[in-house]
Amino acid sequence: MRNFVIKGNLCYSESVDAVRLLPESYLVVENGTCAGIFNELPEKYQVWPIEDFGDKLIIPGITDLHVHAPQFSFRGLGMDMELLDWLNTYTFPEESKYRDMEYAERAYDSFVKHLRRSATTRAAVFATIHVPATTMLMEKMEKSGLVSCIGKVNMNRNSPDYLCETSVEAALEDTERWICETKDRFGNTYPIVTPRFIPTCTDDLMHGLRKLVEKYKVPVQSHLSENYGEIAWVKELCPDSKCYGDAYDRYGLFGGDHKCIMAHCVHSCDEEMELMKKNGVYIAHSPLSNSNLASGVAPISKYLKNGLNVGLASDVAGGDSENMFLSIGHALRASKLRWRLLDQEVKPLTVDQAFYTATLGGGSFFGKVGSFENGYEFDAIVLDDSELDHPQELTLRARFERALYLSDDRQIAAKFVRGERLF
Amino acid sequence: MRNFVIKGNLCYSESVDAVRLLPESYLVVENGTCAGIFNELPEKYQVWPIEDFGDKLIIPGITDLHVHAPQFSFRGLGMDMELLDWLNTYTFPEESKYRDMEYAERAYDSFVKHLRRSATTRAAVFATIHVPATTMLMEKMEKSGLVSCIGKVNMNRNSPDYLCETSVEAALEDTERWICETKDRFGNTYPIVTPRFIPTCTDDLMHGLRKLVEKYKVPVQSHLSENYGEIAWVKELCPDSKCYGDAYDRYGLFGGDHKCIMAHCVHSCDEEMELMKKNGVYIAHSPLSNSNLASGVAPISKYLKNGLNVGLASDVAGGDSENMFLSIGHALRASKLRWRLLDQEVKPLTVDQAFYTATLGGGSFFGKVGSFENGYEFDAIVLDDSELDHPQELTLRARFERALYLSDDRQIAAKFVRGERLF
Numbered sequence: 001m002r003n004f005v006i007k008g009n010l011c012y013s014e015s016v017d018a019v020r021l022l023p024e025s026y027l028v029v030e031n032g033t034c035a036g037i038f039n040e041l042p043e044k045y046q047v048w049p050i051e052d053f054g055d056k057l058i059i060p061g062i063t064d065l066h067v068h069a070p071q072f073s074f075r076g077l078g079m080d081m082e083l084l085d086w087l088n089t090y091t092f093p094e095e096s097k098y099r100d101m102e103y104a105e106r107a108y109d110s111f112v113k114h115l116r117r118s119a120t121t122r123a124a125v126f127a128t129i130h131v132p133a134t135t136m137l138m139e140k141m142e143k144s145g146l147v148s149c150i151g152k153v154n155m156n157r158n159s160p161d162y163l164c165e166t167s168v169e170a171a172l173e174d175t176e177r178w179i180c181e182t183k184d185r186f187g188n189t190y191p192i193v194t195p196r197f198i199p200t201c202t203d204d205l206m207h208g209l210r211k212l213v214e215k216y217k218v219p220v221q222s223h224l225s226e227n228y229g230e231i232a233w234v235k236e237l238c239p240d241s242k243c244y245g246d247a248y249d250r251y252g253l254f255g256g257d258h259k260c261i262m263a264h265c266v267h268s269c270d271e272e273m274e275l276m277k278k279n280g281v282y283i284a285h286s287p288l289s290n291s292n293l294a295s296g297v298a299p300i301s302k303y304l305k306n307g308l309n310v311g312l313a314s315d316v317a318g319g320d321s322e323n324m325f326l327s328i329g330h331a332l333r334a335s336k337l338r339w340r341l342l343d344q345e346v347k348p349l350t351v352d353q354a355f356y357t358a359t360l361g362g363g364s365f366f367g368k369v370g371s372f373e374n375g376y377e378f379d380a381i382v383l384d385d386s387e388l389d390h391p392q393e394l395t396l397r398a399r400f401e402r403a404l405y406l407s408d409d410r411q412i413a414a415k416f417v418r419g420e421r422l423f
Numbered sequence: 424m425r426n427f428v429i430k431g432n433l434c435y436s437e438s439v440d441a442v443r444l445l446p447e448s449y450l451v452v453e454n455g456t457c458a459g460i461f462n463e464l465p466e467k468y469q470v471w472p473i474e475d476f477g478d479k480l481i482i483p484g485i486t487d488l489h490v491h492a493p494q495f496s497f498r499g500l501g502m503d504m505e506l507l508d509w510l511n512t513y514t515f516p517e518e519s520k521y522r523d524m525e526y527a528e529r530a531y532d533s534f535v536k537h538l539r540r541s542a543t544t545r546a547a548v549f550a551t552i553h554v555p556a557t558t559m560l561m562e563k564m565e566k567s568g569l570v571s572c573i574g575k576v577n578m579n580r581n582s583p584d585y586l587c588e589t590s591v592e593a594a595l596e597d598t599e600r601w602i603c604e605t606k607d608r609f610g611n612t613y614p615i616v617t618p619r620f621i622p623t624c625t626d627d628l629m630h631g632l633r634k635l636v637e638k639y640k641v642p643v644q645s646h647l648s649e650n651y652g653e654i655a656w657v658k659e660l661c662p663d664s665k666c667y668g669d670a671y672d673r674y675g676l677f678g679g680d681h682k683c684i685m686a687h688c689v690h691s692c693d694e695e696m697e698l699m700k701k702n703g704v705y706i707a708h709s710p711l712s713n714s715n716l717a718s719g720v721a722p723i724s725k726y727l728k729n730g731l732n733v734g735l736a737s738d739v740a741g742g743d744s745e746n747m748f749l750s751i752g753h754a755l756r757a758s759k760l761r762w763r764l765l766d767q768e769v770k771p772l773t774v775d776q777a778f779y780t781a782t783l784g785g786g787s788f789f790g791k792v793g794s795f796e797n798g799y800e801f802d803a804i805v806l807d808d809s810e811l812d813h814p815q816e817l818t819l820r821a822r823f824e825r826a827l828y829l830s831d832d833r834q835i836a837a838k839f840v841r842g843e844r845l846f
Contacts, residue, residue: 073815074813077825079755080774097815103814103815291756291759297760320752333757337760338764340717340719342765350503390530401500404499405500408831
């Protein structure tokens with residue numbers, strides 16, 4: 001039964017720059033999809049089940065557009081290095097443990113449990129190179145009720161022996177078998193082709209992955225222009241490319257005929273920006289990670305102004321928490337520091353823009369997701385802000401803004417994904 | 424009865440740059456003061472009450488060296504402006520409400536309740552210009568068991584009519600009466616002279632406050648070099664001063680013969696830095712606030728290297744939360760962005776340095792506070808990190824680091840101030 005009505009204070013993005021706030025309104029959900037918002041409930045819906053959330057806030061579910069499931073185990077640890085050293089010192093050793101299915105089971109149980117309890121309803125997830133553990137993660141995510149794309153990672157060079165696909169053929173065979181086994185198996189969980197990033201993938205691996213993208217119509221996710229050392233390295237590895245993004249594009253792994261997420265884009269040049277726009281690439285903005293690893297701050301308001309697709313991301317464990325409210329707050333702060341310290345041409349993000357990236361901006365990667373407008377899949381978070389106490393009456397606008405800055409999972413009173421109630 | 428022994432994993436700063444980690448150790452507390460740490464408990468203490476906190480982490484209580492109690496009511500709101508506009512638009516109207524004792528009662532109850540539950544054991548607090556509400560706040564803080572300095576604010580120019588002390592004489596009389604009434608009244612709560620900042624205080628008010636500092640041997644707190652517009656304004660108002668800090672010093676309100684806290688110091692020049700060092704001024708580093716209001720990032724590792732006194736601060740409501748763990752995490756992130764975006768001469772903070780500022784750095788303002796070494800007053804937070812789950816064994820070092828990044832009040836299993844257990 002997915003026909004019902006909910007009532008509460010509805011808050012969702014009507015555009016990149018503006019939030020619509022509808023106090024004490026009815027939202028009709030028909031077959032899991034938003035089918036109308038009303039001040040007074042029309043008679044035809046009055047026989048439908050109605051859940052009245054009273055004075056609570058109801059926002060679209062949040063999309064975490066870039067998160068590393070196997071890194072959840074070391075969130076909040078080892079962020080005293082920049083990207084490339086951090087990968088070698090902390091990340092690769094941890095990811096190698098996922099060849100052990102017992103370890104993977106414990107670790108992914110913890111990840112999925114926390115994600116289910118969080119504000120995240122949709123996620124684009126990196127797993128590891130290991131097919132069995134990746135498939136297990138997909139099974140667990142499917143059970144959670146969340147919607148996700150999950151990627152078996154590919155990496156076959158500049159990687160430690162204990163975490164490296166030594167044969168390109170075997171890597172591509174593994175990946176193809178995994179895609180075939182998982183692509184129609186689940187209701188809410190999909191495979192996504194996931195080359196780690198250019199420094200760890202040879203040309204022939206990348207060309208092979210492109211063929212899989214074409215053959216199976218699957219999306220792509222990777223990393224782009226996160227860190228100066230990384231960018232210089234890609235320039236060495238791909239001397240003919242005009243920029244890092246162009247190098248992906250030459251492999252056919254940069255959107256255009258397929259959906260594509262590129263995490264970070266902290267230091268993208270104008271050419272890269274144009275290419276992302278042309279190809280409809282999704283930027284997964286990961287502000288906590290980009291600060292923790294001293295990468296910098298992506299010029300998000302510029303990307304938004306130029307019409308690029310931007311979603312927000314935790315990037316656990318470069319980011320230290322799965323709580324996407326922390327990413328919203330930090331996206332705002334980081335954009336202000338960028339403006340103050342580096343470049344007053346790029347304006348700080350507004351609260352409305354940050355909220356947009358967390359909901360509709362990233363949600364649209366999954367289709368009509370991230371809004372309460374008619375036709376959008378009904379993903380929602382019900383926020384009880386009563387513990388965020390205050391001595392005076394607050395407007396709905398003020399409550400909305402406070403809730404974004406101050407919420408954690410204690411404020412989440414209910415969660416819906418595709419019209420199903422998770423709790 | 425304040426003689427007892429606690430057992431657990433002790434973590435405290437042994438210097439600015441290093442944390443000492445003592446697994447499964449006994450800490451003897453004699454008359455509220457740390458009196459020895461042992462692997463094996465000496466026989467003479469074995470008859471004392473022992474509380475065994477098992478595998479939990481025990482850290483010194485945290486000092487919030489700068490927090491505005493009346494602004495707690497609008498934490499997480501209205502951070503879309505820089506300092507001077509923010510004061511006029513959000514802060515001053517809110518602070519004017521504290522003339523109403525009913526409002527003040529509701530608001531301060533909320534503030535004190537949250538602070539008591541938080542990791543903060545000591546605080547330097549701004550109230551408002553209103554004596555009755557300030558005294559009420561002191562009564563509530565005293566009841567909470569926390570230790571604090573609380574300031575009735577002085578401001579008599581460039582302030583809206585509804586929040587301005589129009590007569591200098593009355594302002595000084597009010598302040599003196601309030602100091603006399605409160606300075607010996609409480610066990611844990613002390614008055615602190617609190618000119619808001621130079622732009623809102625005339626010369627004669629400042630000279631009068633200096634006399635009160637001398638006469639009653641009370642400390643001073645104010646704001647310094649937070650924002651470019653503010654600094655330029657002070658230069659206009661005090662054209663003879665060499666710098667903003669020098670202007671305070673010429674009033675005799677910048678340490679030396681009295682204890683003094685200056686919040687922010689984001690843009691302090693070398694001369695100001697030297698003067699702070701000479702006078703033993705405490706810098707209240709407020710990283711969340713300095714990002715939220717786009718002020719910038721103070722060069723904290725440089726201040727520490729130069730031997731200045733630095734404590735950490737929430738600066739609610741420029742900072743959006745009283746949770747000092749968020750300030751620790753953000754101090755680290757902001758220092759990395761400062762390094763990346765502005766100035767690679769000033770190194771990012773380390774976890775150990777950030778922890779130092781939150782404990783011993785700010786605690787020393789209150790005396791022998793912020794450490795478990797012999798002779799230090801026993802303020803402590805017991806952290807239960809079991810809900811921060813993970814699939815593998817973690818070292819004590821890793822658990823300590825994670826707990827700083829990921830904790831909120833849910834992790835606080837027990838709290839002690841001056842040897843008294845609050846919960």
